[in-house]
Amino acid sequence: MPNAKTQPPRWATWLLNALGHPDTREEVQGDLLELYDYWLSTVGKRRADWSYCLSALKLLRPLAQSKRPPRYPQPLSLSPDMIRNYVKIALRNLTHAKTFSLINGFGLTLGMACALLIFVVVNHETSYDKHHKNGDRVYRVETTNVQNSESHAGTYTEMTAVLRNEVPEIERVAPVYRASGQSVAIPQEGKLFKEQIAFTDNELFYLIDYQWIAGSAQTALSRPNQVVLTESYAQKFFGTTDAIGKTLLLGDDNSLLVAGVLKDYPANTNFPFNVLVSIPTLKRVSPDYDTHGWGGFGDNYQVYTLLKRGIQPEQLNKRFHAIQVKYQKDPETIKNQHFTLNSLSKLHYGFNFSGRQANLKLLNILSLIGAFVLLIACINFINLTTAKALKRAKEIGVRKAVGSNQLALIYQFMTEAGLLTFLSGILALALAWVALSATANLMGLPLSTPDLFSWQVGAFMTALLILTTLLAGTYPAFRLSGMPPIWALKNNKLPRAAGGITFRQGLVIVQFTVSMILISSTLFINRQLSLFKNADLGFNKNAIITVGLPNNQPEKLQTFRNQLVASPQIKDVSFSLNSPSAESNWMSAMQYRKGAEPIEIRTQMKLVDAHFLNTYGIQLIAGEAFREGDTLPKFIANEVFLKRIGIDKPEKAIGQLVHFGDGQESAPIIGVVKTFHVNSLHQGIDPTLLQVVPKHFYQAGIKLAAENVSAASLRSSLATIETIWKSIFPNQVFSYEFLDEALAQAYQNEIRTARLIETATLVAILIACLGLFGLATFAAESRTKEIGVRKVLGASIPSIVALLSKDFLKPVLTAILIASPIAWYGINEWLKNFEYKIDIDWWVFALAGVLATLVALLTVSFQSIKAALMNPTKSLRTE
Template sequence: MGETFVLTLLATGIAIVLAKGALAYLGNIIPKGVALDFSHPQLYVFLLIVALLTALLAGTYPGVLISRLSPVLALRSQTSQAAGSAGLRRVLIVGQFAVAQVFIVGALLVGQQLRFLINSDLGFQREAIVTFHTPTSSFFNGDHKEARFTLADQIRKLAGVERVSMANQTPISGGYSTSTLEYTGKKGKLKINVYRKEADTTYMGLYGLKLVAGRNLLPSDTAREYIINETLAKRIGFQNPADAVGHVLATLPIVGVVSDFHHRSLHNAIQPTALMSQKNDLHTFNVRFRRSGADSFDKTLAQIKTLWGNTYPDEPFNPKFFDESVAELYGKERNLGKLVTLATGIAVFISCLGLFGLVTFTAQRRTKEIGVRKVLGASVASIVTLLSKDFLVLILVAVLIATPVAWWGVDKWLQDFAYKIDIEWWMFALAGLLAVVIALLTISFQSIKAALMNPVKSLRSE
């Protein structure tokens, strides 16, 4: 019990160091203000109690086994023959690796889905674009309402700027506005919830939205026409986008159809969307830089900040790169990926410790058998195979148990996404292969050590 307690205290010290590293790794997930504070004595009391309980629990099972040992076996150094149930140890190994396998599959598939989310074609361009908003106070001040358009014209003249567009929001954003619009067609009147985006004539070119039919919007102080997406065209009954051009949606004509683009994260399906031009509601600056390197971006951004200060001297300048805004939509998935990766590492490490202990125990118990085999000419490779095959069977059993559980869990998680990866067999095969490789690396050290042992020592008469 005393030795176990000392080891537990040592493990607690190591755990504190690892916990500080985990807090740094999970910095974006841990709420602000949460930290390890070593100035509070309550922390040390808590750790001491945990160490005592851990030592008690860890020492109980070995203590019970030792109390049952035969003194004769103990004096003959044959305690391994009565050191508890081998079946229980195998069950524990299978359980540990099954849990580790679930986490390995989870880490692989969460990472795969996250890469899919980040790299998917959203229907628009997102690189080298900076966005910022007109100050609310100025936007509703009639004396300065035109200042934003003057500022946009000044930004257009900068050498590092390719295009500038004014809109009420970017193609994809957390905020959105909907209207119920009526369309009268062959099937009568339809009422459709439509996501509306207000933008100037440069908007589609700046973001690379593809016009598949009709023309672009014309400049207008008030809404006079619509460009709709393909989803809305199909909703009102036109499989061919060009056929929708010229028809009236609500009270305004449809002058063009744009390829579908995502206006929200990939958790959501693409919804009917309409673009229109209404000058008074354009309050978001969308600036595309010329692609000539990060240094040029910084220089141009500094020039824009100067122009901003001249226009709005009392307002802060808060620019944001558009690709960062897109990435932020999946912050929850990034955090989950970090947690799963950390949990996977911990689960695999604990499983390897258990497997290493069982291999060591087995090698010690079969010392004389290994010695006899070596005397009879068995090679090191054959002995390593002998010691490893039983454990590999346990790992394969763990993989078979974990696979349906992991599939169910990942499939349940992916149901939250309208657009997602396909769960394929090779992903589970790769996770199983990783588990086998990790197990082989864990087993090989002790197995090779036992195989290289001098048979004279193992067969020495007691």
């Protein structure tokens, strides 16, 4: 029996028995007795009694109820041990659910690779000429037609001298004239080349940053017959970069002295010049070229300016108006034509010397497509993760029941999302590297591996991983971690949302809405391209070979033509400024003065010979054609020109005078041709006049005798043309192109848009189908017992397939209804870029809807049929 000296005060024990909480009385008394024994051994009888009585009073019911239960410290959710635990569990879950991981990982990989490649393209296209130190002050002088708000990159040749002498706000002025297909020879080494030449002066080197290997920016192009080469072209011509003082031959008799060698230009520049010749040499190469004129302009002659610091381009509007008044004089020209300045950073989005233009709308479409494809991949992750929660509901319930808080569960699910995203990101980078070459070819871009592994791509990739993790992981993490534990343990599934359309179905609707928009866009764009390809241009583009002429000496051209038409393989030959339809044209101001007020017509000039109409199959509908040997000025007009001057019938135009030049010269209209497309189908048809001007013959159009020829016959014809060429122009390189292929180049942006959207459509549909496949798999697994019972009760396989499929087809059909008006609006806006365009027909949307429905049905049916064919005895026994 215990000694009274070792017992606590009885009154305190009695109070605790009488007033303590009945549920915890025995446990509390036991704990206090153990503490009392400890106090006896450490502080003595007297202090042990005081401590016991005080503790008993604190634990009485009135006092104990006012106190909160003791809190036990929770482990830090982001401690190194917990993070290691999150990763370990995430790896186990990903490897355990292989189907889920593969579907999700493959979808994320495709989405991220697509977004990454699009970023590389957009980053390249928006980086042109951003590396020049004075780039923010460099502007190009452009000529704008007020009537149709059309800007031309070129301007009048006299503009250079006027700006230098009369505009003090401009610090430097640099003219650039591009001449394509110029013959360059190295006589001492017997080498012959055909190159693009830029005629300019030293001022260009103060606007555009060049790195000099040899020579000086102050003197390199200061005198006639000087040339500056890039290092790769110095190697190409002379086999060394030590080329200062060496000579090359431009054309037949223009000897050029190498005065400088430059480092090769970067890929992202609109000044891809390898051979720069001093601009005074231009007059020696082309004696008839007007280097100080206001009569006409072309896009190949451009003027660049460096504004003084603090000067804004808008401040020069009055200066340009004063120049017009002083030099152009004609009120109609001044009214309908303005000069504007276009910044260096925007040159890549219009006509430039790089040979290609970036399309801002296309870049925006690309960025939108990348975002959509990534969104579809993230939707897959959300849908599949929440669907997979059926198998993890009990796990979550147990975790929460044994004390895991919501924050720890959120971290766990976000870790799983982040790990899967990280692994997908590595695979996406590898996939992008493999697909980079194909992307570069598709877009016509000089992309290479360094573009993919730049710091900008690294920053984008980091942001993409974080964004994808947040997009894909946030909703599942909060949805699953917030699950009531009692529900999970009892039902082993997530609570269903009230209402008609669940969140998961809503995400499927978003996926297929995007897919439907892409399918519709693909169909419409290809129809527009078909219109471009098959449109009647008003002339014959088939079986015509175009060749740039090295000179236009009449006797040489006549000999060339006579020898060509003597061959039975050649039907006809025409010499002209350019083809009937060309991107670079000669625009001139013409006047018709028969009425009370003269009519000013901005006219496209086609400088042609007497064989032009026959060679290109252009129809003469009134008057007569040009004759061989015509020397007096005379015009053939198109129907658009007649409409502008108010003549309603072609016959009435014959003999009417058209004034040109300074207004003192005039020539009669001798014929009228049926309207033909002088520009691409992006634009309307300009008023056009044809005139015989032999000094401006720079191209030969050679019509083959047969339009449909075999490859062997075509090679024979080309060999014949080349043989004759070499006999007439022995020191010139023979190069050619087919007219139909040259005309197709005008639609490269649309062709690229079509190919890109087709590719994006396939990727988007593939990812969306992966998601549907995964959802159908989980749905079939969750309804295994139901399917077994239905089969036992006599349900047919088609009825079970229909039962499982209809839940997935409902959101797809809803997506079709949502996507159709959105796609209609987008296509309608895109078609506004074209003067000639297709109609937006309803059946295209119907076809896109049928395609989307078939794709979804095929995807879901695979799992539905598999589940319907399962042996019910096995499924019921397993359940």
